[in-house]
Amino acid sequence: MMRRVAAILACVLAWAFALAQDYTFSNHNIVPFSLNPAQVGAANTIRIGANYRMQWPTLVNNYHTFRLSYDMNVYKQMCSVGAFYSYDQMSDVYKVNEAGVAYAHTIKCADNHFVRLGLQGSVFFNFVDLNSLTFGDQYSGTGAITPKSVENFESGSRTFFDFAVGASYVFQNHLTVGFAVYHVAQPDNGFVRGTQVLHRKYVGHVNFIQDLKLSHGLRSKGFSDNYFFANLTYQQQADFKQAYIGAGVCFQPIILGVSFKTDVQEVHTVSFMLGGYYKGFQLYYIFDLFTSHKKNGSWSNEISFIYTLPHKKKDLCPVVYW
DSSP, X not given: OHHHHHHHHHHHHHHHHHHTSOOOOSOGGGSTTSSOGGGTTTTSSEEEEEEEEEEOTTSTTOEEEEEEEEEEEEGGGTEEEEEXXXXXXXXXXXXXXXXXXXXXXXXXXXXXXEEEEEEEEEEEEEEEOGGGOOOGGGBOSSSOBOSOOOOOOSOSEEEEEEEEEEEEEEETTTEEEEEEEESTTOOBOOSSTTSOBOOOEEEEEEEEEEESSOSOXXXXXXXXXXXXXXXXXXXXXXXXXXXXXXXXXXXXXXXXXXEEEEOSSSOEEEEEEEEEEETTEEEEEEEEEEOOSSOSOOOEEEEEEEEEEOOSSOOOSOSOOO
């Protein structure tokens, strides 16, 4: 009985925490424009992406996250557009659906120097299975659990609109520095109105690519099939913080990467990526190894598929970087 109570409490606590926190992937750089709406169309080609993450599979409150996206450039107007759909499920209790569109405009400041400004709008459809939850007033004190609770919810579903803004500086497609703010209006996300706010999320990121064949460094106008890539990312949403550093290499047709992710306190994860590409098709697998002494998680898996359609204009940068 105590194990059952502990499992139920774990689900309830995780559900309450999930209401106020976004899903996250280990490698957002192969999850198109998921860190910054200003990065929509950053691949300089038509791109279709499908991403799946299974988190904490050994725990009762494991997560499943799926995201489908499409983005492209409109060169004559110096802009990019994209659309996406994401599905996030915590066990069988809480499910989040989000569908949205993104727009980015590119401003040329000087030769090889660009600023991208992005805007994203989306709608959330959230659902909770209230019959799967057990509340405090259902415990009688004798070990028995009463079938009904006096807790009153308006509905087991919630729909609301959301917005995000972002900006990035790009130098010759080798160096990108960006910043974004999600949930600008901090919409009400609770199933009892006024009880839960989806806090603003602040994101900062730096990406760098160095060709391993061409010797021109940042001055190179293109890339060979062999290059080094690295990035830094920091996210903060209310009390949730996450810092990330990753690096890797590409030797056609194989891409290898490793990264370290931490909540800046006691939860740490090391991720390993293996990827490959053939013509316009790219496939990636990521394994998360939970290395923290805090026993609240386990290993996780990510699988990503990206297809890019060749554009008449030369693609000035690799489509994907870690």
